Amino acid sequence: MSITNYGIGKVSRHTGCKVETIRYYESIGLLDDPGRTAGGHRSYSAQHIAQLNFIRRGRELGFSLQEVSELLGLAGQDGKTCAQVRDVTAAHLADVRGKIRDLSQMAAALEDMVAQCDQNASPSCPIIESLSPTQEALDLPPKG
Amino acid sequence: MSITNYGIGKVSRHTGCKVETIRYYESIGLLDDPGRTAGGHRSYSAQHIAQLNFIRRGRELGFSLQEVSELLGLAGQDGKTCAQVRDVTAAHLADVRGKIRDLSQMAAALEDMVAQCDQNASPSCPIIESLSPTQEALDLPPKG
DNA sequence: CTTGAAGCTATAGCTACTATAGATATTAGA
DNA sequence: TCTAATATCTATAGTAGCTATAGCTTCAAG
Numbered sequence: 001m002s003i004t005n006y007g008i009g010k011v012s013r014h015t016g017c018k019v020e021t022i023r024y025y026e027s028i029g030l031l032d033d034p035g036r037t038a039g040g041h042r043s044y045s046a047q048h049i050a051q052l053n054f055i056r057r058g059r060e061l062g063f064s065l066q067e068v069s070e071l072l073g074l075a076g077q078d079g080k081t082c083a084q085v086r087d088v089t090a091a092h093l094a095d096v097r098g099k100i101r102d103l104s105q106m107a108a109a110l111e112d113m114v115a116q117c118d119q120n121a122s123p124s125c126p127i128i129e130s131l132s133p134t135q136e137a138l139d140l141p142p143k144g
Numbered sequence: 145m146s147i148t149n150y151g152i153g154k155v156s157r158h159t160g161c162k163v164e165t166i167r168y169y170e171s172i173g174l175l176d177d178p179g180r181t182a183g184g185h186r187s188y189s190a191q192h193i194a195q196l197n198f199i200r201r202g203r204e205l206g207f208s209l210q211e212v213s214e215l216l217g218l219a220g221q222d223g224k225t226c227a228q229v230r231d232v233t234a235a236h237l238a239d240v241r242g243k244i245r246d247l248s249q250m251a252a253a254l255e256d257m258v259a260q261c262d263q264n265a266s267p268s269c270p271i272i273e274s275l276s277p278t279q280e281a282l283d284l285p286p287k288g
Numbered sequence: 289c290t291t292g293a294a295g296c297t298a299t300a301g302c303t304a305c306t307a308t309a310g311a312t313a314t315t316a317g318a
Numbered sequence: 319t320c321t322a323a324t325a326t327c328t329a330t331a332g333t334a335g336c337t338a339t340a341g342c343t344t345c346a347a348g
Binding site for chain 1: 303304305306307312313314
């Protein structure tokens, strides 16, 4: 194990995390506090780089910082940990699938709108019309 | 055309927008200023309700408030407007498709991870391992 | 006329960063 | 060793799109 340390810029280059982001992760307690040089500059070890890469990969998979934090906490342990990790991951997967469903519905509706627009011969805009409320909505009784 | 006015709570119920959200839309200049009663309460017309429904539908389709604002601005006009509306919509559709692609990749990776976890017999957690950096990443030369 | 619901403003909080200003530290070259 | 360029430091504010809170005032029903 090396005792070699790295400045924040080098860590940034090695992990793909921006310097500000690294400081931010530290400020919210997600990344362990690095030591400091005599002058007050942060001084990271290889372990910090490993942590940051873990965080970055988690983020790339869409985990929230809260979830990443949980996974990081589970990472060092053993025993029932694997089942807990699986749960976090499965819950997140369900979430991602839900988002895909929502976005697919949006995409289908938007495709329809664009297609209608392309066939449009009238002076009015079919997209605007599909966003605009029907007359019905304008006729609400004030005491309704 | 009616001169009947509505309180913010009624407008909320008619549009599905929360009271706070309606005030927020006004504060950022997205929704026209409503008149006020003598006591200072907001007093909305049917036109405001139409605007809010337009905004809500736009949001449901994933348009940003900025895009909704553009569409609202284009909605009252004629001429080349339809082409501009189509452009905004097509750009947003491309964006939505990009998000679907990203999320699909995430989902595939997460499915893999969960599947590996389910077949797991070893004491270590395959999910944690796939998030953890390889040894290579820990062996960076300090001056790299 | 009273009372409870609804509305008001201003402010702060949420996620996950990103950007800025103005000061200090470090490092490479002369 | 000195200097100049670069890197880093802190603190603060900004981004989107709301949501929530506190402490008031107004409105509407009985």
